[in-house]
Amino acid sequence: MRVSTRQTQKSNTRKKIIETAYRIFSEKGFSVPTSIIAKEAGVSHGSIFVHFPTLNDLLICLLSDFGDNMGASLHMLAKKCYSVENLLKEHLNVLEEYEAFYSRLILEKNRLPDEAKSTFVIIQSTVAFHFSSVIDREIEKGTVKKLPIHILFNTWLGLVHYYLLNKEFFSDSNGSVIRRYRAELLSTYLNLIKKESEVYE
Amino acid sequence: MRVSTRQTQKSNTRKKIIETAYRIFSEKGFSVPTSIIAKEAGVSHGSIFVHFPTLNDLLICLLSDFGDNMGASLHMLAKKCYSVENLLKEHLNVLEEYEAFYSRLILEKNRLPDEAKSTFVIIQSTVAFHFSSVIDREIEKGTVKKLPIHILFNTWLGLVHYYLLNKEFFSDSNGSVIRRYRAELLSTYLNLIKKESEVYE
Amino acid sequence: MRVSTRQTQKSNTRKKIIETAYRIFSEKGFSVPTSIIAKEAGVSHGSIFVHFPTLNDLLICLLSDFGDNMGASLHMLAKKCYSVENLLKEHLNVLEEYEAFYSRLILEKNRLPDEAKSTFVIIQSTVAFHFSSVIDREIEKGTVKKLPIHILFNTWLGLVHYYLLNKEFFSDSNGSVIRRYRAELLSTYLNLIKKESEVYE
Amino acid sequence: MRVSTRQTQKSNTRKKIIETAYRIFSEKGFSVPTSIIAKEAGVSHGSIFVHFPTLNDLLICLLSDFGDNMGASLHMLAKKCYSVENLLKEHLNVLEEYEAFYSRLILEKNRLPDEAKSTFVIIQSTVAFHFSSVIDREIEKGTVKKLPIHILFNTWLGLVHYYLLNKEFFSDSNGSVIRRYRAELLSTYLNLIKKESEVYE
DNA sequence: GATGAATGAGCGTTCATTCAT
DNA sequence: TATGAATGAACGCTCATTCAT
Numbered sequence: 001m002r003v004s005t006r007q008t009q010k011s012n013t014r015k016k017i018i019e020t021a022y023r024i025f026s027e028k029g030f031s032v033p034t035s036i037i038a039k040e041a042g043v044s045h046g047s048i049f050v051h052f053p054t055l056n057d058l059l060i061c062l063l064s065d066f067g068d069n070m071g072a073s074l075h076m077l078a079k080k081c082y083s084v085e086n087l088l089k090e091h092l093n094v095l096e097e098y099e100a101f102y103s104r105l106i107l108e109k110n111r112l113p114d115e116a117k118s119t120f121v122i123i124q125s126t127v128a129f130h131f132s133s134v135i136d137r138e139i140e141k142g143t144v145k146k147l148p149i150h151i152l153f154n155t156w157l158g159l160v161h162y163y164l165l166n167k168e169f170f171s172d173s174n175g176s177v178i179r180r181y182r183a184e185l186l187s188t189y190l191n192l193i194k195k196e197s198e199v200y201e
Numbered sequence: 202m203r204v205s206t207r208q209t210q211k212s213n214t215r216k217k218i219i220e221t222a223y224r225i226f227s228e229k230g231f232s233v234p235t236s237i238i239a240k241e242a243g244v245s246h247g248s249i250f251v252h253f254p255t256l257n258d259l260l261i262c263l264l265s266d267f268g269d270n271m272g273a274s275l276h277m278l279a280k281k282c283y284s285v286e287n288l289l290k291e292h293l294n295v296l297e298e299y300e301a302f303y304s305r306l307i308l309e310k311n312r313l314p315d316e317a318k319s320t321f322v323i324i325q326s327t328v329a330f331h332f333s334s335v336i337d338r339e340i341e342k343g344t345v346k347k348l349p350i351h352i353l354f355n356t357w358l359g360l361v362h363y364y365l366l367n368k369e370f371f372s373d374s375n376g377s378v379i380r381r382y383r384a385e386l387l388s389t390y391l392n393l394i395k396k397e398s399e400v401y402e
Numbered sequence: 403m404r405v406s407t408r409q410t411q412k413s414n415t416r417k418k419i420i421e422t423a424y425r426i427f428s429e430k431g432f433s434v435p436t437s438i439i440a441k442e443a444g445v446s447h448g449s450i451f452v453h454f455p456t457l458n459d460l461l462i463c464l465l466s467d468f469g470d471n472m473g474a475s476l477h478m479l480a481k482k483c484y485s486v487e488n489l490l491k492e493h494l495n496v497l498e499e500y501e502a503f504y505s506r507l508i509l510e511k512n513r514l515p516d517e518a519k520s521t522f523v524i525i526q527s528t529v530a531f532h533f534s535s536v537i538d539r540e541i542e543k544g545t546v547k548k549l550p551i552h553i554l555f556n557t558w559l560g561l562v563h564y565y566l567l568n569k570e571f572f573s574d575s576n577g578s579v580i581r582r583y584r585a586e587l588l589s590t591y592l593n594l595i596k597k598e599s600e601v602y603e
Numbered sequence: 604m605r606v607s608t609r610q611t612q613k614s615n616t617r618k619k620i621i622e623t624a625y626r627i628f629s630e631k632g633f634s635v636p637t638s639i640i641a642k643e644a645g646v647s648h649g650s651i652f653v654h655f656p657t658l659n660d661l662l663i664c665l666l667s668d669f670g671d672n673m674g675a676s677l678h679m680l681a682k683k684c685y686s687v688e689n690l691l692k693e694h695l696n697v698l699e700e701y702e703a704f705y706s707r708l709i710l711e712k713n714r715l716p717d718e719a720k721s722t723f724v725i726i727q728s729t730v731a732f733h734f735s736s737v738i739d740r741e742i743e744k745g746t747v748k749k750l751p752i753h754i755l756f757n758t759w760l761g762l763v764h765y766y767l768l769n770k771e772f773f774s775d776s777n778g779s780v781i782r783r784y785r786a787e788l789l790s791t792y793l794n795l796i797k798k799e800s801e802v803y804e
Numbered sequence: 805g806a807t808g809a810a811t812g813a814g815c816g817t818t819c820a821t822t823c824a825t
Numbered sequence: 826t827a828t829g830a831a832t833g834a835a836c837g838c839t840c841a842t843t844c845a846t
Contacts, residue, residue, distance in 0.1 A: 005825065010830060029311070034816065044832045049817065051830090106366075107311065151389040158363030159356050165307070169322070188352040192393040214806075234840055245807045247843085252805095256841065415827075435819060446828040448822085457820065508768075512632070512710065523772070553791040557762050564761030567709075590754040594795040608846065613809060636836065647811045652838060654809090 014051045016041045021062055026100035030059065030108050060115045066105070067119035070098050074126045084144065084193070087134045088156065088186055091127060095160065096178040103164045128153050135193075144193050156189055215252045217242045222263055227301035231260065231309050261316045264306070268320035271299050275327045285345065285394070288335045289357065289387055292328060296361065297379040304365045329354050336394075345394050357390055416453045418443045423464055428502035432461065432510050462517045465507070469521035472500050476528045486546065486595070489536045490558065490588055493529060497562065498580040505566045530555050537595075546595050558591055617654045619644045624665055629703035633662065633711050663718045669708070670722035673701050677729045687747065687796070690737045691759065691789055694730060698763065699781040706767045731756050738796075747796050759792055 020041035024032050034055055038045040052058035073094045081087040095102060109116050131153050138144040144152075160178075163170055163185065167177045178185075221242035225233050235256055239246040253259035274295045282288040296303060310317045332354050339345040345353075364371055364378045364386065372378050379386075422443035426434050436457055440447040454460035475496045483489035497504060511518045533555050540546040546554075562580075565572055565587065569579045580587075623644035627635050637658055641648040655661035676697045684690040698705060712719050734756050741747040747755075763781075766773055766788065770780045781788075 009825090013830075033814075035814085045816095046818085046832055046834095047830075050832090053817090055816065107308070110308070145392065147389055147392055148385075151385060154363055155356065155360050155389065155393065158359035158361070160359070161366075162355055162359030162362060165362075168318075184349070184352060188348055188356065191346065191348055192356065235842090236840070239808095246809090246841095247807050248805085250842065251807090254842095436821090437819070440829095447820095447830090448828050449826085451821065452826065452828090455821095509710070509713070519771075547794060549791055549794055550787070553787060556765055557758065557791065557795065560761035560763070560765030561758050562761075563765060563768075564757055567764075586751075586754060590750055590758065593748065593750055594758065612846090616809075637838090638836080648837095649811055649813095649839085650809075653811090656838090658837065 013043055013047060016043060017048055017051055017058070018062065018065070021058060022066075022101060025062065026104055029104055030112060034058075056113045060113055063105070063112065063116050063119040066098070066101055067122055070094060070102070070123055071126055073097060074123065074130075077127070077130045081130060081134055084131075084134050084138055085186070085190060087130055088189065089182075092160070092178050092182050092185070095164075096176050096182075099164065099176050099178055103167065106161055107165060124157065127157075131156070143195060145195060147193075152193060155192075159185060159189060214244055214248055217244055218249055218252060218259070219263060219266065222259060223267070223302060226263070226305055230305055231312060235259075257314045261314055264313065264317050264320040267299070267302060267306070268323050271295065271303070271324055272327055274298065275324065275331070278328070278331045282331060282335055285332075285335050285339055286387070286391060288331060289390065290383075292332075293361075293379055293383050293386070296365075297377050297383075300365070300377055300379055304368065307362055308366060325358065328358075332357070344396060346396055348394075353394055356393075360386060360390060415445055415449055418445055419450055419453060419460070420464060420467065423460060424468070424503060427464065427506060431506055432513060436460075458515045462515055465514065465518050465521040468500070468503055468507070469524050472496065472504070472525055473528055475499060476525065476532070479529070479532045483532060483536055486533075486536050486540055487588070487592060489532055490591065491584075493533075494562070494580055494584050494587070497566075498578055498584075501566070501578055501580055505569065508563055509567060526559065529559075533558070545597060547597055549595075554595060557594075561587060561591060616646055616650060619646060620651055620654055620661070621665065621668070624661060625669075625704060628665065629707055632707055633715060637661075659716045663716055666708070666715065666719050666722040669701070669704055670725055673697060673705070673726055674729055676700060677726065677733075680730075680733045684733060684737055687734075687737050687741055688789070688793060690733060691792065692785075694734075695763070695781050695785050695788070698767075699779050699785075702767070702779050702781055706770065709764055710768060727760065730760075734759070746798060748798060750796075755796055758795075762788060762792060 017037065021037050024037055024040055034048050035045050038048050041047075048058065052061060074091075077087060077090050077094070080090055105112075105116065105120060109120050128150075132149050135144055135149055135152060139146050139149075163177045163181055171177050171180045218238065222238050225238055225241055235249050236246050239249050249259065253262060275292075278288060278291050278295070281291055306313075306317065306321060310321055329351070333350050336345055336350055336353060340347050340350075361379075364382055368378045372381050419439065423439050426439055426442055436450050437447050440450050450460065454463060476493075479489060479492045479496070483492060507514075507518065507522060511522055530552070534551050537546055537551055537554060541548050541551075565579045565583055573579050573582050620640065624640050627640055627643055637651050638648050641651050644651075651661065655664060677694075680690060680693050680697070683693055708715075708719065708723060712723050731753075735752050738747055738752055738755060742749050742752075766780045766784055774780050774783050
């Protein structure tokens with residue numbers, strides 16, 4: 001019991017740091033000083049370095065957790081996705097769930113440790129995989145235009161990222177851009193890729 | 202004469218600072234220290250602050266100049282653009298011309314003074330304006346799908362920005378992504394927006 | 403039994419700390435962090451401060467133990483030492499036995515608590531005492547030059563310390579300098595202090 | 604004139620930093636924080652890093668200057684030194700001149716950048732060179748015992764260093780150990796190395 | 805106007821020490 | 826008693842900004 005209590009406390013602190021960092025990095029970007037994270041988390045500055053020897057280690061942990069979580073959410077895409085429409089809807093659901101941090105990731109990944117890039121790559125690969133198989137099928141069925149799949153994918157991702165990265169132009173800074181533009185994004189994109197006879201409404 | 206000489210000198214220094222900052226920010230991003238800019242420009246560190254009271258002022262000037270230049274280039278779009286295809290080709294030409302700095306702008310605009318956003322907005326508005334009028338015409342002519350114009354535009358911009366922001370995944374770090382993917386970007390996008398009978402090759 | 407067990411445990415912990423600190427300080431010097439000592443000793447970081455309220459207390463204990471041990475070894479000098487030669491040989495034996503820690507002590511004593519100096523003094527006094535009585539006798543016998551004894555002693559100590567403190571110039575960093583230069587140190591020193599008719603070979 | 608004034612100011616600050624660092628390192632050792640040096644020098648903390656990019660650079664500069672100065676003083680040894688006695692007297696003069704910093708150097712050289720060791724080596728080599736040539740001559744003349752020169756040298760250096768390193772046992776902490784023990788050191792050492800017929804008084 | 809040395813607040817990180825368990 | 830997470834003052838170093846020349 002004793003040991004368990006101690007471990008709980010430790011992991012509580014760790015959790016507080018991780019959650020605070022996640023929240024603050026989401027809000028303000030990855031260059032917020034560690035001292036601010038500590039203050040917001042209600043722990044001492046030194047505590048951060050008890051749990052994460054360097055700032056990079058904290059970032060890597062955050063990104064890794066994030067990649068795992070978002071990856072897990074994305075893996076559930078496969079089950080429900082009999083159509084592109086469904087796939088993209090679910091993709092938007094996942095993006096909405098992780099919206100703030102994901103936006104920071106795609107914006108600042110170049111400043112982050114190399115591990116960040118792999119997180120990014122893994123996430124996109126997962127989506128790309130499901131996207132490919134669904135689109136492939138639809139192209140064969142003749143419901144989607146026959147165009148190179150990777151560019152169809154990049155077009156979708158580019159479109160969504162464009163809204164995420166320019167959030168302040170599209171919505172109140174607090175709301176979710178994804179939620180607000182979900183319908184528009186979906187219908188436009190689907191109407192673009194569908195053959196004319198298959199118009200999406 | 203004296204005054205004129207001094208003014209010449211003054212404006213030379215200013216020009217050197219602006220050009221150097223433009224080049225270095227293009228290459229390394231906006232967080233290069235001012236001392237490095239000064240050294241590269243061959244002027245004293247203090248000179249920067251004679252011409253630009255704060256770093257923000259230098260950035261605003263740079264962005265404003267950039268907006269003017271790129272805006273001017275973009276205004277010439279109108280003349281040549283009788284078709285979407287031509288318009289987009291010219292847009293890519295302009296983007297290629299300003300590629301490095303433009304990429305930094307869309308990547309780091311959140312770290313820049315608020316004025317940066319207006320530069321960004323002005324540039325995109327200019328493009329959007331020409332895009333609208335051309336697309337409008339083509340929709341009316343029935344060569345382009347009837348979809349909300351602003352989303353068609355965002356799709357195009359999102360697609361291009363996606364390549365610019367993920368340059369390292371698409372090309373050698375030195376070459377121009379735009380030059381390399383120009384054909385692919387154009388053909389994909391046009392095939393998406395054109396009605397089937399009008400397929401772009 | 404409980405109490406005894408607990409006491410055993412306590413003294414075991416204490417012993418582990420002392421032994422580890424002795425070993426690590428010998429190897430790496432006195433500025434190794436306490437956390438490293440704890441890890442190497444296989445005890446918790448806090449345990450160090452249960453047994454030694456401050457780092458200084460640990461150092462004082464270590465130095466005191468060291469003084470006792472080396473002092474005890476040195477006290478046995480008296481029995482065997484009928485000649486300076488024997489005395490110095492035995493002195494070198496003792497120094498070789500304690501070489502690593504002793505070298506650290508003479509190198510870093512200024513960074514150590516004042517008590518370190520008394521350890522140093524006690525050790526040297528012990529040697530000086532035996533040295534004095536042997537040399538005294540030899541001077542009377544006329545085998546050693548008649549010079550102030552304390553300087554003869556300081557010359558010897560200076561010579562030996564010089565080799566200990568500049569170990570890296572004289573030998574591989576791993577071997578014992580004393581062992582390697584024992585003969586040379588002895589013969590030179592003895593030839594210096596002996597009257598000519600008594601040359602040492 | 605203007606430029607000269609500016610340069611003077613700069614070099615004044617640099618000089619203040621160097622002199623203060625020299626003085627404080629002499630008094631308290633090389634691990635005094637840079638912030639203390641700055642405060643004592645009457646300059647801002649940042650100023651130190653304007654003149655010396657890293658602490659190591661400051662140390663290297665200090666040691667290099669020191670090596671040059673002491674080296675220059677030592678090179679004058681050659682002229683006056685017709686006898687060991689004169690040589691050693693002059694050596695002591697130089698040591699007395701640089702006593703405080705020299706003592707720190709021999710005590711803490713292991714903690715200093717590698718360049719420190721070369722300073723140490725250069726200084727000792729200079730002394731060793733003059734020592735060798737004088738002693739060589741005297742051994743040939745038969746006034747000094749025939750013993751390996753390098754150990755005769757190490758004995759001298761060991762003796763002097765012993766007094767420098769244990770200053771607090773030999774003299775008031777303020778006075779110069781060298782000045783106080785000059786006669787004793789010289790006479791003892793000379794009497795040890797001289798043949799008996801040549802006794803030094 | 806141009807200079808560049810000087811400034812000092814702020815950064816990530818270290819480590820002896822404390823204290824609830 | 827033993828634990829080890831938590832603490833916070835201190836460190837070397839950076840850099841936009843100031844100002845005497």
